[in-house]
Amino acid sequence: EPEVTQTPSHQVTQMGQEVILRCVPISNHLYFYWYRQILGQKVEFLVSFYNNEISEKSEIFDDQFSVERPDGSNFTLKIRSTKLEDSAMYFCASRRESSGPYEQYFGPGTRLTVT
Amino acid sequence: AQSVTQLDSQVPVFEEAPVELRCNYSSSVSVYLFWYVQYPNQGLQLLLKYLSGSTLVESINGFEAEFNKSQTSFHLRKPSVHISDTAEFFCAVSDRFQKLVFGTGTRLLVSP
Numbered sequence: 001e002p003e004v005t006q007t008p009s010h011q012v013t014q015m016g017q018e019v020i021l022r023c024v025p026i027s028n029h030l031y032f033y034w035y036r037q038i039l040g041q042k043v044e045f046l047v048s049f050y051n052n053e054i055s056e057k058s059e060i061f062d063d064q065f066s067v068e069r070p071d072g073s074n075f076t077l078k079i080r081s082t083k084l085e086d087s088a089m090y091f092c093a094s095r096r097e098s099s100g101p102y103e104q105y106f107g108p109g110t111r112l113t114v115t
Numbered sequence: 116a117q118s119v120t121q122l123d124s125q126v127p128v129f130e131e132a133p134v135e136l137r138c139n140y141s142s143s144v145s146v147y148l149f150w151y152v153q154y155p156n157q158g159l160q161l162l163l164k165y166l167s168g169s170t171l172v173e174s175i176n177g178f179e180a181e182f183n184k185s186q187t188s189f190h191l192r193k194p195s196v197h198i199s200d201t202a203e204f205f206c207a208v209s210d211r212f213q214k215l216v217f218g219t220g221t222r223l224l225v226s227p
Contacts, residue, residue, distance in 0.1 A: 004158075031213065043159070043205060043217040056214055091158060095213065103149065104215060106159035 002026045004107035012113045021077045021110045023092030031095040032075045036088040082114045117142045117208050121218035136191040136221045138206030148189040153203040201225045
């Protein structure tokens with residue numbers, strides 16, 4: 001069964017450094033998402049991406065964040081200058097194009113630790 | 116704005132006992148409701164969804180949820196739980212724009 005994959009599973013970085021989290025969505029999906037879950041808190045929406053542009057973003061997704069689909073398979077989340085409060089589990093999700101609200105398929109997550 | 120409330124952060128239950136995980140939502144537009152499950156050290160998996168039609172939806176592993184518009188609820192139930200059901204359960208709501216809004220999650224702890 002096809003699945004969303006994410007790398008790395010755990011990333012440790014120093015405050016102020018740039019990180020890139022990588023995701024490979026399911027191959028025939030066209031809608032892509034990033035969510036994050038700070039330890040002990042709920043899963044929060046960051047950004048959605050369709051047709052090579054951001055379709056919606058949350059207030060968390062400020063100028064320090066960016067997303068890109070550099071080729072036909074990868075979907076990346078970049079944090080330019082990490083802060084301590086960026087420490088969280090980051091989930092990528094994808095959805096196939098449809099006229100209905102079909103489910104989003106989630107990856108296993110990348111745990112980002114900022115020290 | 117949409118929101119989801121899961122009042123129970125943790126629900127301990129014995130194996131083979133019934134369980135109900137509560138979920139209430141708030142939305143000013145038509146909603147689509149989901150339950151996701153997260154097993155230890157794994158990602159989020161869709162358990163079941165309500166899009167339209169029958170208000171009672173079922174999953175393949177014995178869970179069911181009922182959409183109640185008047186009570187704005189989408190509680191998850193299972194008549195007899197297994198040890199392997201131990202996981203974190205997240206209720207989520209979305210509108211036609213597809214962004215998922217999650218509740219804070221309920222940890223189901225099944226003991227022998």
